[in-house]
Amino acid sequence: MNITTIYILSFLLGLFCSTGILVATAQEQDSYLTDFNYGVSNGQTRNFTLLVEENNTIPITSPNDTNTIYFPAWTFNGTVPGPTLRMTEGDHVFIKVINSLDSKHSHSLHMHSIHPPSQDGTFGESGSIKPGESYTYEFIAGPAGLYPYHCHVEPVVDHINRGLYGAMIIDPSTPRPQANEMVMLMNSYDLDLNEEMAPTARPPTMQEASDIMYPSLSEDNADEDQTEEETGPELEIERDNEFYTINGRAFQYMDNPIELKVNEPVRIYLISMTEFDPVNSFHLHSGMFNYTSSGTLSTPPTLTDIVTIGQGDRGIIEFTPQYTGKMMIHAHINEFTNLGWMGIFEVVD
Numbered sequence: 001m002n003i004t005t006i007y008i009l010s011f012l013l014g015l016f017c018s019t020g021i022l023v024a025t026a027q028e029q030d031s032y033l034t035d036f037n038y039g040v041s042n043g044q045t046r047n048f049t050l051l052v053e054e055n056n057t058i059p060i061t062s063p064n065d066t067n068t069i070y071f072p073a074w075t076f077n078g079t080v081p082g083p084t085l086r087m088t089e090g091d092h093v094f095i096k097v098i099n100s101l102d103s104k105h106s107h108s109l110h111m112h113s114i115h116p117p118s119q120d121g122t123f124g125e126s127g128s129i130k131p132g133e134s135y136t137y138e139f140i141a142g143p144a145g146l147y148p149y150h151c152h153v154e155p156v157v158d159h160i161n162r163g164l165y166g167a168m169i170i171d172p173s174t175p176r177p178q179a180n181e182m183v184m185l186m187n188s189y190d191l192d193l194n195e196e197m198a199p200t201a202r203p204p205t206m207q208e209a210s211d212i213m214y215p216s217l218s219e220d221n222a223d224e225d226q227t228e229e230e231t232g233p234e235l236e237i238e239r240d241n242e243f244y245t246i247n248g249r250a251f252q253y254m255d256n257p258i259e260l261k262v263n264e265p266v267r268i269y270l271i272s273m274t275e276f277d278p279v280n281s282f283h284l285h286s287g288m289f290n291y292t293s294s295g296t297l298s299t300p301p302t303l304t305d306i307v308t309i310g311q312g313d314r315g316i317i318e319f320t321p322q323y324t325g326k327m328m329i330h331a332h333i334n335e336f337t338n339l340g341w342m343g344i345f346e347v348v349d
Contacts, residue, residue: 032247037083048095052107074162080248081185082166091141103131110152115139144172146295165273179267186272186280188241239276244341253343268317281308285328289319321347
């Protein structure tokens, strides 16, 4: 059986099974908050399928607006972020990743957690799935916690900026207490793709290093009226984000507040995959929460109303609303808030 036949059969199978190869629709993006993909389990193994496509156009602002902005995304199963893969500690997991025949680049799946290096999505077969080919990652899920996954093909920044990332939850064998659970993945979009696939930083050459350390010896610095910024070597290409979002769409939860109930426990699986900025943050108004870094069982929670994390970092937020009304959530970086990362919890009786 050739690779084209395998690809077609795998694609059709995914359309009709709960591993769920998805189509990039506004409705599916709306449901991301509480949509957990448990794959297919036969009691001995848990199987997932992820289809990588480079030709999905997704709304990154409200799809009901006449001025909706669309982004030419690269996706796992048709959405940005990709599906939330959920499993239990100790599960024997298989994740089949299919790179579309229409892709122009190789892709991979890198998961944060414990697994054999051969399954890490960085080197060898697992680190470069060519267009039209597939690879099945195999590992034993553990330890219990919250993890991001993403493509790790260079330049990684562009594969992430285009949308190839998602969340993976490994539940403990003894379930956590019941709660209203949801996933919030903090992300961003650099819409200027002119610099795509160009290095965002590089080491200086010997001459550039000399110019930086000994500017007075550089012919470029002979003019005393020149500023250091004007005379220094250009070692970076500026990459700036135009939108910051929760779960892929700017102001999503301002336009559609998330309903909570008084005295009903809430659990939020929070991950930051914000590219081109060193940190992102989550701030809850009118309340405080217990924050467990990485969601691991050995990490004691911290009581706070704000958490600041870097890219790839994550944790679990838990709180119980005590009053009805609107509780705002947003990044405590005002630029991020104004560019899309803000929302509302609507607490009702």
